[in-house]
Amino acid sequence: MEKINLICIECPMGCNLEVIKHKDIEVKGNKCKRGKDYALKEIENPKRVLTTTVILKNSYLKRLPVRSEGEIPKSLLFECIDYLNKIEVEAPVKMGQVIVENILNTGINIIASRSAEKLP
Missing domain, CATH: 3.10.530.10 (CPE0013-like)
Structure with missing residues (x-):
């Protein structure tokens, strides 16, 4: 089991996310759906504007x-x-x-x- 801490940047709330990777990926700390979506994208395939x-x-x-x-x-x-x-x-x-x-x-x-x- 692996734990990763992120700060969500999808909205101004800046939720502290905890991502737990085992068989599935579990996201805790998000106050909206966008936080979970952000964490999953960031873990699976991070992208940036250059x-x-x-x-x-x-x-x-x-x-x-x-x-x-x-x-x-x-x-x-x-x-x-x-x-x-x-x-x-x-x-x-x-x-x-x-x-x-x-x-x-x-x-x-x-x-x-x-x-x-x-x-x-």
Whole structure:
């Protein structure tokens, strides 16, 4: 039997969850259904939205902030960051523009978090 403590981030209540793994997974401490769903997802397949920057050329900015359009498996975050550290983007760029399609075959695009104008 394994016990894992989590703090739920699904709502402002921030319930202290205790997850007990044996034959089944039992969740205690949640005050709503969302807490149990969060704990199960976090234990079985944790995912995160990735925010980082890429190199930007031909602009006053040197780096362009980017983010994933959806959640990426937590186990792939550092691999995605390493991949994005090698990406160079030419200005102009519009906020929401796809920078990398289907990063590491996750089905998730990386998009620009802001616009960047080209140098005159």
